[in-house]
Amino acid sequence: MDVKRKDIHNSDIPVLCQACEARHKGVCGALSASQLINLNKQAIRKRVEPGTELIGETRQADSYSNIISGVVKLTKMMADGRQQIVGLQFAPDFLGRPFRSESGIAADAATEVNVCSFPKTMLDKMIRDTPELEHRLLEQTLKELDEARDWMLTLGRKTAQEKVASFLYLIATHINPELETGANAGPVSFELPLTRSDIADFLGLTIETVSRQMTKLRKDEVILIHHNRHVEVPDLAHLAERASH
Structure with missing residues (x-):
C-alpha cells in the first residue's frame, strides 16, 4: 500500500487535518500523526473578512497560519506612507516568517479568508525537531522567490x-x-x-x-x-x- 495514501487515512490524524489542503500539499504534510494531534489541540480555525489584517509589517508575530481558502494580499509601506502590493498568497500557503521576530511585510485578507493559526513557539520547536518540516518551509520560500522573480520580469518588461x-x-x-x-x-x-x-x-x-x-x-x-x-x-x-x- 502506498505510504502516503495510508497516512492520509490514518485514524490517528485529526479529522480536520485529514480534509485540509495544507495537510496534503502544505507544510503540515511533513508532520507525523502525533505532531498533528498536538498542533491541532492549540490550532484555531477562523474566517476573516476582506480587509482584515493578518500580519502587521512591524508587529512581532506570536503565531503562524496556513491559508485554507481565499486570497491574502502582501503589502509594503514606504516611509512617506505610500503602500505597494508586493505579492499574493493562496491556499495552502504558509503565513509567517520563521526564524524572524518580525515579518517585514503586512498581510491582509483580499477576499474572505479561512486560516488555521497556531502558536509560533510550538511550530518553531517542531521545525527544530523535524528536518522534513524545515525542508517544506524552504521549498515554499524558494517557490515564492521564483514567483517574485517571474513577477519582476512581468513588471519590468x-x-x-x-x-x-x-x-x-x-x-x-x-x-x-x-x-x-x-x-x-x-x-x-x-x-x-x-x-x-x-x-x-x-x-x-x-x-x-x-x-x-x-x-x-x-x-x-x-x-x-x-x-x-x-x-x-x-x-x-x-x-x-x-x-x-
Whole structure:
C-alpha cells in the first residue's frame, strides 16, 4: 500500500487535518500523526473578512497560519506612507516568517479568508525537531522567490496587456490549485480578489489602463466578465499566450 495514501487515512490524524489542503500539499504534510494531534489541540480555525489584517509589517508575530481558502494580499509601506502590493498568497500557503521576530511585510485578507493559526513557539520547536518540516518551509520560500522573480520580469518588461493577462493567469491557476494547465485545460471561472485600484497598484498601471486592457481582452473573447468581478476564461492556453506576447 502506498505510504502516503495510508497516512492520509490514518485514524490517528485529526479529522480536520485529514480534509485540509495544507495537510496534503502544505507544510503540515511533513508532520507525523502525533505532531498533528498536538498542533491541532492549540490550532484555531477562523474566517476573516476582506480587509482584515493578518500580519502587521512591524508587529512581532506570536503565531503562524496556513491559508485554507481565499486570497491574502502582501503589502509594503514606504516611509512617506505610500503602500505597494508586493505579492499574493493562496491556499495552502504558509503565513509567517520563521526564524524572524518580525515579518517585514503586512498581510491582509483580499477576499474572505479561512486560516488555521497556531502558536509560533510550538511550530518553531517542531521545525527544530523535524528536518522534513524545515525542508517544506524552504521549498515554499524558494517557490515564492521564483514567483517574485517571474513577477519582476512581468513588471519590468511586459506590455500593459501582457501585465493584465499575466495577472488574470496568476489568479486563474492559483485560485484553482487542482487545475490542469496543459493543452487540455477546460474553462476556468473565478472572482477577482482585488479591486481595479489594487490591480493597478500591483501591476504599476493606472486604473484606466487596467480597465481598458480588461475590455480589450473581453472584446477579443479571451475572457468573459460578469457583474464586474466574476471572470470566465474559456481557454486558459489562449490567456497564457496573451500573457507572454
